[in-house]
Amino acid sequence: MVYLLQGALEIAAHHFSTAQRCPVSGARTGHLETTHGTIRTPVFVPVGSQATVKSLTPDDLHGIGFQVLLANAYHLYLRPGVEIVREAGGLHEFMAWDRALLTDSGGFQVFSLASLRTIDDEGVTFRSHIDGSEHRLTPEKSVQIQEGLGADIIMVLDDVAAGGSEGARLRQALDRTHRWAERCLSAKQRNDQLMFAIVQGGGDTELRKMSARTLGTLDFPGYAVGGLSVGEPKEVMYRVLRETVPILPIDRPRYLMGVGSPEDIVEAVWCGIDMFDCVLPTRVARNGAVYTRDGRYSVKHSSLKSEWAAIDPECACYTCRTFSSAYLHHLFKCDELLAYRLATIHNLSFFQRLMQDIGTAIDVGRFESFRDEFRQRYRCVDEAERLSQKRGSSVLRTKTTTNECRSRQCDLRHNLHS
Numbered sequence: 001m002v003y004l005l006q007g008a009l010e011i012a013a014h015h016f017s018t019a020q021r022c023p024v025s026g027a028r029t030g031h032l033e034t035t036h037g038t039i040r041t042p043v044f045v046p047v048g049s050q051a052t053v054k055s056l057t058p059d060d061l062h063g064i065g066f067q068v069l070l071a072n073a074y075h076l077y078l079r080p081g082v083e084i085v086r087e088a089g090g091l092h093e094f095m096a097w098d099r100a101l102l103t104d105s106g107g108f109q110v111f112s113l114a115s116l117r118t119i120d121d122e123g124v125t126f127r128s129h130i131d132g133s134e135h136r137l138t139p140e141k142s143v144q145i146q147e148g149l150g151a152d153i154i155m156v157l158d159d160v161a162a163g164g165s166e167g168a169r170l171r172q173a174l175d176r177t178h179r180w181a182e183r184c185l186s187a188k189q190r191n192d193q194l195m196f197a198i199v200q201g202g203g204d205t206e207l208r209k210m211s212a213r214t215l216g217t218l219d220f221p222g223y224a225v226g227g228l229s230v231g232e233p234k235e236v237m238y239r240v241l242r243e244t245v246p247i248l249p250i251d252r253p254r255y256l257m258g259v260g261s262p263e264d265i266v267e268a269v270w271c272g273i274d275m276f277d278c279v280l281p282t283r284v285a286r287n288g289a290v291y292t293r294d295g296r297y298s299v300k301h302s303s304l305k306s307e308w309a310a311i312d313p314e315c316a317c318y319t320c321r322t323f324s325s326a327y328l329h330h331l332f333k334c335d336e337l338l339a340y341r342l343a344t345i346h347n348l349s350f351f352q353r354l355m356q357d358i359g360t361a362i363d364v365g366r367f368e369s370f371r372d373e374f375r376q377r378y379r380c381v382d383e384a385e386r387l388s389q390k391r392g393s394s395v396l397r398t399k400t401t402t403n404e405c406r407s408r409q410c411d412l413r414h415n416l417h418s
């Protein structure tokens with residue numbers, strides 16, 4: 001491996017290496033070197049938008065085994081502000097996390113959270129969702145913010161077309177995304193951060209391929225696929241991944257932003273994706289929904305009132321080693337704070353173990369059968385419910401108000417104990 005000396009910082013010129021490849025799919029295992037340690041891929045990155053993974057401490061996240069967390073440049077820029085983070089000594093010091101960090105550019109949040117935004121070729125003007133104050137984000141400003149925060153992996157600013165966009169708007173967003181990617185590269189000053197480009201193009205596979213080819217020539221140390229899992233049917237996402245990922249440089253990590261559910265992760269790894277982030281395991285945990293290899297169910301269901309087994313008898317996490325389903329059911333019924341923490345520990349442990357099992361299956365050459373077995377056993381959340389979650393609805397509101405959902409939870413419990 002070749003090393004470049006940049007002042008006191010030493011970073012690898014080839015940050016990513018592939019360990020094993022699946023003989024029948026695009027899946028691979030690898031290692032990504034960062035300033036704060038090596039990330040083994042495929043990897044799931046928990047979301048800590050406000051420089052915290054809700055309800056957990058860095059010790060909890062260490063204990064589960066996470067190597068990298070995501071923080072949100074948009075949120076941290078607005079509050080507490082980059083200067084405060086800089087005063088703390090950077091984001092790692094501020095949140096007391098000594099392993100790798102990734103920040104997004106703020107683009108996705110500006111396009112989805114902020115109001116009164118106006119986009120032009122130079123950048124985007126928006127009003128804060130907190131106090132309505134006006135801000136201007138350009139590719140250069142986004143890099144400046146992320147360099148001020150100091151994460152190990154930073155993202156380019158992209159123009160995110162609304163889900164379902166077509167034709168001229170999609171093309172305009174794509175051209176802008178490519179120009180902005182070049183401007184982000186030019187604006188970059190720190191040499192201890194890896195900047196990833198973001199492939200866009202909506203559900204249009206031709207535009208996606210064009211985006212992958214264009215950005216692929218720019219020699220970024222990593223490539224993300226953005227703008228997916230925003231409400232489109234799963235088959236569209238899988239088709240885009242199948243067509244796009246093989247075009248991305250094979251020797252760079254590939255990151256699928258904002259995805260996903262366990263079944264999406266297995267499928268995207270099959271297509272050659274190495275990194276994932278998603279709020280799903282932590283968000284649904286706070287609503288009482290927990291993951292098992294059979295699927296997801298609600299611990300709030302009345303059938304668990306006197307269930308003395310762990311919420312997932314196959315899991316060895318702190319929650320499952322220590323507490324019964326009945327106890328978690330009780331905590332959620334009483335709105336006790338510990339409920340959120342225990343369910344979050346379990347769900348993140350489930351995702352971490354899923355990634356480890358995927359990696360092991362690839363390493364020993366049996367990922368195809370792993371995928372078959374996973375798909376046979378794992379019962380996906382139904383499409384209508386998935387889309388309602390994308391619109392920000394409460395999981396439990398949809399999970400517990402239909403008989404269909406109730407019977408599915410009972411089935412899951414039955415499967416767990418049979």
Ligand SMILES: [Zn+2]
Nearest residue numbers: 315317320346
């Ligand atoms: Zn557990």
